[in-house]
Amino acid sequence: MTRAKEEREASFERLFEATRADILAYSLRRVSRPDEAADVLSETFLVAWRKRDALPPGDEARLWLFGVARNVLRRGVSRERALQVGVERLAAELSEAVSTGVPGEEEGSPRLRAALEALPERQREAILLTAWEGLSPREIAAVTRTPVNLVRVRLHRARTRLRRELATEDLEAPTRESPASPGDCPHHKLRVRAALDSTTQR
Numbered sequence: 001m002t003r004a005k006e007e008r009e010a011s012f013e014r015l016f017e018a019t020r021a022d023i024l025a026y027s028l029r030r031v032s033r034p035d036e037a038a039d040v041l042s043e044t045f046l047v048a049w050r051k052r053d054a055l056p057p058g059d060e061a062r063l064w065l066f067g068v069a070r071n072v073l074r075r076g077v078s079r080e081r082a083l084q085v086g087v088e089r090l091a092a093e094l095s096e097a098v099s100t101g102v103p104g105e106e107e108g109s110p111r112l113r114a115a116l117e118a119l120p121e122r123q124r125e126a127i128l129l130t131a132w133e134g135l136s137p138r139e140i141a142a143v144t145r146t147p148v149n150l151v152r153v154r155l156h157r158a159r160t161r162l163r164r165e166l167a168t169e170d171l172e173a174p175t176r177e178s179p180a181s182p183g184d185c186p187h188h189k190l191r192v193r194a195a196l197d198s199t200t201q202r
Contacts, residue, residue, distance in 0.1 A: 008052055008053065009052075011052075012048070012049065012052045012055075015048070015055070015061055015065075016045060018062070019061070019062050019065055020041065020045070022062065022065075022066075022133070023040075023041055023044055023045075023065055023066070023069050024037060024038075024041050025132075025133075026066060026069055026132070026133060027040035027041055027044075027069060027073070029128070029132050030073055030128075031073070039076070040069055040072050040073055040076070041069075043072045043076070044065060044068045044069045044072055045065075047068050047072070048064075048065060048068060060142070063135075063139055063142040063143050064142075066129075066133065066135075066143040067142070067143045067144070067145065070143060070144070111165070111166070112166065114165075115161070115162055115165035115166060116162070118161075118165070119158055119161060119162070120154075122144075122146075122154055123154045123155075123157055123158035123161075124158065125144070126140055126144075126151055126154045126155050126158060127155065127158045127159075127162070129143065129144075130155065137151045137152045137155060138151075140155075
């Protein structure tokens, strides 16, 4: 084995170790079963291995892998089913983040789900990438191969529509004291709220 080949393989191994958790999380949020997510992960890195000599440098490789995983999902999983899973999971997160603790608030979950499902597919995808993967508009543009200005427009329209559907006052309502639970993690709530915060665009 040549020195150059050894270096390429070592570089690929470092990339795998640095990004596999992110790619697996991305996949788990968009399929209904863990074994499907494992398949997406395997296929993504198989594609990367085949193209290891042409992988982009630095942080660009991580975004490139998100793009590959996105394509694998579109090919191998019913797009309608994957979107439904994503909508349901983000709706659940949003419901926890905006809960007021008032009896009957559980009715907000169907309302949130309906609002997310009503978004055009590309707007919904941008919101999911922002809320879950924490990607900036420039990074979403790289993953989806879309002009960054168009990504910003989609995010703005999605946020505007979601705010209108969910009512801003619900997001600002004080929460009642209750025992801590996994869904009450401040970082968890901030991540979801950030998806609706237009000031985070970069």
